[in-house]
Amino acid sequence: MTKFEHTFTLDKAHFVECFEQSASLRQQGWKRYSKALILFALGFFISAANIEKLSGHLGYFFYVLGLVEVLSVRFARGWWVTRQMFSKAAGNEVTLTIDQQGVHSKSDFVDRQCLWSDVERLIKTAKGLILIEKNGAQHYLSKAVLSEQSYAYICQQLQPSSSVD
Incomplete structure (x- = not known):
């Protein structure tokens, strides 16, 4: 045995x-930013639609989500490693x-x-x-x-x- x-x-x-x-298993190139582009486009369309009371705040909300997504892709290694280091499993044998x-x-x-x-x-x-x-x-x-x-x-x-x- x-x-x-x-x-x-x-x-x-x-x-x-x-x-x-x-890293080779993850998406490469501009495909990584597809979710961010969708969020920015959604924010633009909501802002452009001029929906009263929602367009300003909701549009900016999607812009900020898109920005956070861009940062998470750009700094993926640091983002992922930091999340793992804050997990309860970090430091354990x-x-x-x-x-x-x-x-x-x-x-x-x-x-x-x-x-x-x-x-x-x-x-x-x-x-x-x-x-x-x-x-x-x-x-x-x-x-x-x-x-x-x-x-x-x-x-x-x-x-x-x-x-x-």
Whole structure:
């Protein structure tokens, strides 16, 4: 029976690595700003429609929402990492168990099992692996946390469908 156990801490360096290594899975280019453009357009149309009592305030509300969306896209890394650092899981130790069933991560606040049969894709990155489940959930595993044997075992269980460098 093959079983690997690793422990690591959810710190800022880990969150930054998770964000950077999974960046290829997010929308690229101007598509990232589509929601902001829709909010700005909605604000413009409400203001231009000249609806009494609503046009001024409601139009400005959508402009501000559009601006917040632009900032969240522009500063996505800092925004995401900061949110993770404020979460109750930040700073806690995680025990990662890899066995014949799949990958199990357990901490004081999270107890998650990712079964091999639920994984649709495995993506190799420069610093780790991304497991994508059939339901769309994504799990990042850092090479810094894994031993060479556990890394090879995961790759053996799931043939990589792509590689991102």
